[in-house]
Amino acid sequence: MKAFENKTVIITGGAMGLGLATAQVLADKGANLVIVDYNEEALDKAKNELEKSGAKVLTIVADVSNEEAVKNYVDKAVEEFGHIDGFYNNAGIEGKQASLTDYDVKIFKKVIDINLLGVYYGMRYVIPVMQKQGGGKIVNVASVGGIRGVINQTPYVASKHAVSGMTKNAAIEYGKDNIFTNAIAPGAILTPMVAQAFKEVNPDNPKAAETEYAQRNPTRRLGQPEEVGRLVAFLLSDDCRYVNGQTIAIDGGESNLY
Ligand code: NAD
Structure with missing residues (x-):
């Protein structure tokens, strides 16, 4: 039996990049997938690709910064599969590169809406489902920009530090419900x-x-999306026990440099 057989995982921002790479790793491990993204065209392509592995894939077009849309994707996931075992809360944007004082406030707010509130809304609606069913695993996506500063990316860094903070809070508030929340x-x-x-x-x-x-x-190289997928698959799996509220860097060791 595959590790994720009969398990359902929601992946936000799953149509491309790290979300899609993780979806592929989980599909290969037998998971049912709910892929949420606001890019409908990329979502259709992703579904076709993922179904080649034999995975059951539900796609939902939603903007994670819209609370109603988040409630809707959670409801649809439960309607289709009955339970949510894993939640990869991944959708995010970088914004533009500009110094702190020059930053366009409109873009600043957009980054916060998606990266901070989008992640918050996801947990707000997924956690009650997990409580009802007796537990679950959540992986939020921070960044090395959630551990240290990154020049010209103030709102991104602010939002990713917030993701790391919300991860700690979810961990301490819902560990009692057998819900494990970590960030990468x-x-x-x-x-x-x-x-x-x-x-x-x-x-x-x-x-x-x-x-x-x-x-x-x-390591003198960039990371590969599939390497992130493997870490996320571990954090969402039954093998991952007693790790809770951590932000785990996957960066070749770069965040240890100064
Ligand atoms: P990407 O742009 O390749 O993919 C992001 C996906 O999220 C896209 O499919 C996009 O359509 C979707 N998306 C964006 N905003 C959305 C919204 N409001 N609602 C629904 N879907 C939305 O980006 P990526 O590199 O795969 O990044 C994924 C996550 O990983 C982000 O949170 C990002 O901040 C984080 N991250 C990435 C890196 C990296 O090196 N790639 C490093 C650190 C953190």
């Missing part, structure tokens, strides 16, 4: 979001920006 803090993992950031740093030669960035990492 990826470093630079080569997804469309990071590729876009390299384009902004060096529009003429994004590959050069990527190579230069990788030289700072103890």
Whole structure:
């Protein structure tokens, strides 16, 4: 029997990047998947890909910063599969690169709406379902920007520190209900979001920006989305017991540098 047979996992922002890579790892391990994203076209593509592994896949178009839409995706997941065993609360955006004093407040608020409130709404509606069914596992997505500062990314850093904080609170409030909540803090993992950031740093030669960035990492490379997927799969699995309220860096050791 596969590790996630008969288990249902909701993945927000699952149509691309880290969400999709994790969905693929979980599909291979037998999970039923509920993939939530606001990019409908990418969502359809993801469903086709994931179903090749034989997974049951429910896709839901939703913006995680809209509370009603979040309530709806949780209700739909329960309607379809009856339970939610794992929740990968992953959808997030980077915003723009600008110094603290120059930051466009409209974009600042958008980053907070998606990265902070989107993660909060997800837990707000998933946790009662998990309480009712006797437990569950949650993995929120922070970032190394949730552990330290990142130049020109004030709202991103603020939102990701908040994700780490909310993870601690969920852990201490709902551990009694057999709900384990942890966060991951990826470093630079080569997804469309990071590729876009390299384009902004060096529009003429994004590959050069990527190579230069990788030289700072103890492993001299960027991470692969599938490596993140494997960590998340562990944190959502029955093998992961008694880890609660932690923010686990997956960054080749980079956050230990100063
Ligand atoms: P990505 O842009 O490749 O994918 C993000 C997905 O989330 C997309 O499918 C997008 O449509 C969806 N999404 C964004 N906002 C949404 C919203 N409001 N509602 C619904 N769906 C939404 O990004 P990624 O690199 O895979 O990032 C995923 C998460 O990992 C984010 O929270 C990001 O901050 C975090 N992260 C990524 C890295 C990295 O190196 N890639 C590093 C640290 C943290």
